[in-house]
Amino acid sequence: MAASFIVITFFAFLLELCSSAVPLSSVNRGYNSPFYDEVRQLLELNDALHQQGNLKKRYEMEKSYKKDTPKAVKNWPDSQLKLGQVSGVAVNSKNQPVIFHRADRIWGEFTFNDSNHYQQINLGPIKENTILTLHPTTGKVIAQWGANMFYMPHGISFDRHDNTWVTDVALHQVFKFRPGESEPVLTFGQRFEPGSDLRHLCKPTHAAIASTGEVFIADGYCNSRILKFNAAGGLLKVIPNPPEFLSLVVPHALALIESLDLICVADRENMRVVCPRAGLYNIRDSDKQALTIQQPDMGRVFGVASRDKQLPEFLSLVVPHALALIESLDLICVADRENMRVVCPRAGLYNIRDSDKQALTIQQPDMGRVFGVASRGEIVYAVNGPTSPFLPVRGLTIDPKSEAVIDHWAPEEGVLLIQ
Structure with a gap:
């Protein structure tokens, strides 16, 4: 079992974030009555029951996808391009x-x-x-x-x-x-x-x-x-x-x-x-x-391309170690520890139609194994843990909308302790 023990400095930082956070009053709460809560729960249960069929859906959708023959477009481009090889x-x-x-x-x-x-x-x-x-x-x-x-x-x-x-x-x-x-x-x-x-x-x-x-x-x-x-x-x-x-x-x-x-x-x-x-x-x-x-008249093959229809998302997590909910963006951000990333799929709180959109992914070479995440407003704060002697244990400030790490931080008096 992996448990996270973070120095008092980081806990104090998170407590400060939580205590100063303001309610998300900008979010429309009109659909948060008990009736709609029940409806959402039933829909989510239905999604869960069908989750195991995702791969089957992929194959069925691919089979039904119409195969078309590429055709040259006449008079395209309509102006001369200056190109080399x-x-x-x-x-x-x-x-x-x-x-x-x-x-x-x-x-x-x-x-x-x-x-x-x-x-x-x-x-x-x-x-x-x-x-x-x-x-x-x-x-x-x-x-x-x-x-x-x-x-x-x-x-x-x-x-x-x-x-x-x-x-x-x-x-x-x-x-x-x-x-x-x-x-x-x-x-x-x-x-x-x-x-x-x-x-x-x-x-x-x-x-x-x-x-x-x-x-x-x-x-x-x-x-x-x-x-x-x-x-x-x-x-x-x-x-x-x-x-x-x-x-x-x-x-x-x-x-x-x-x-x-x-x-x-x-x-x-x-x-x-x-x-x-x-x-x-x-x-x-x-x-x-x-x-x-392969066939006799194929010749040397220089190029290939595929046309894969938009399919249900398949998200592979390896030890999801912590969660942070960003209600204003309808995201649930995950410290995907062994994949060394933060991934934010749709939470499906407000717009069911958007719940199957691709997850936002934040990953970079020096990120390391991510043990903890917290959120304030639309920003995510993450903490990595022991990964290699070359990667420091530290905190990361993440903008999930741009899928980018925008800052790094650590206590001045020491290092973060993660176990």
Whole structure:
């Protein structure tokens, strides 16, 4: 049994918060009569009874999803785009195509040496904007960025929060950028250093991100493997993983089908698409044999994408250690201790229709195991606990709406004690 013992300083801090908190008078209480309380309880009981059927619903919804054939749109774009080699295309949450291109940079015979080191560092990063957002109807450029950042662009993708994930084969790195920001909040791999250990990448090709926050990276041209990380960048798994035998040769692109718990790979030089288990929901199924799609006229497969219908949320908690209710936002925030994060699903207090929305997730590499949470207004205060010698035990101030840690704190006279 894990119990939390926090120094008097932190308790005093929480007591001060609680004593000074004001009633949430701004929230409409019109539906809080005993009658509506009974109705809500019955609805919540019904939801609980059907909770076990969530995975079944996922499969049924996926089966019923209409399969359509992609068609070229004539006269699109309606104006000429100035592009170099286009290495990646993705679509954001607004259905806007986003292009990742190389401008005047060309991947040629002498771009890399035999040890996969980039040979044109002296050229510096590409000076033009490499990421272009296009209008879905006209194809006109409505936003662009990425100048003086990348050396040899490759893959681009988006997660459910519209964070941009890109790979650069020259840098041997993968980056995560928040919307509107040009500094990465997460980086995988070592700059200009190819390698095959778990700290290095070698010409990574693409990334796919699950709604749970887990990240899949195709470590493509040299290592021919898929690396699975948690949302904070901690390695969870390498695919293929013994005893599974799955020989990949240049995994060039990834597509997640969360409803089937599959990560599909464009296995380029094997001229096939192969779909091993993603291991998002049912760990016991993660060692099942991969599904393989291959036929004589398939050729080398360069890209894959999936279209997964919006499905009921599946939230995996590992030791939910404390709770904080934010009634004004209709959130119940959880100290998800062993997942090293704070996650805030809908509480379903006021608007039943919103109760199935995706949970807000706050997680970063230095967060550590989260033991306690408390709230004041629309801010969450969390305390981590012993995780590693390199992570201090301290408090964190969290803005759940932006899913960000906005401050860190600890007593001046000592450290927080968590057991």
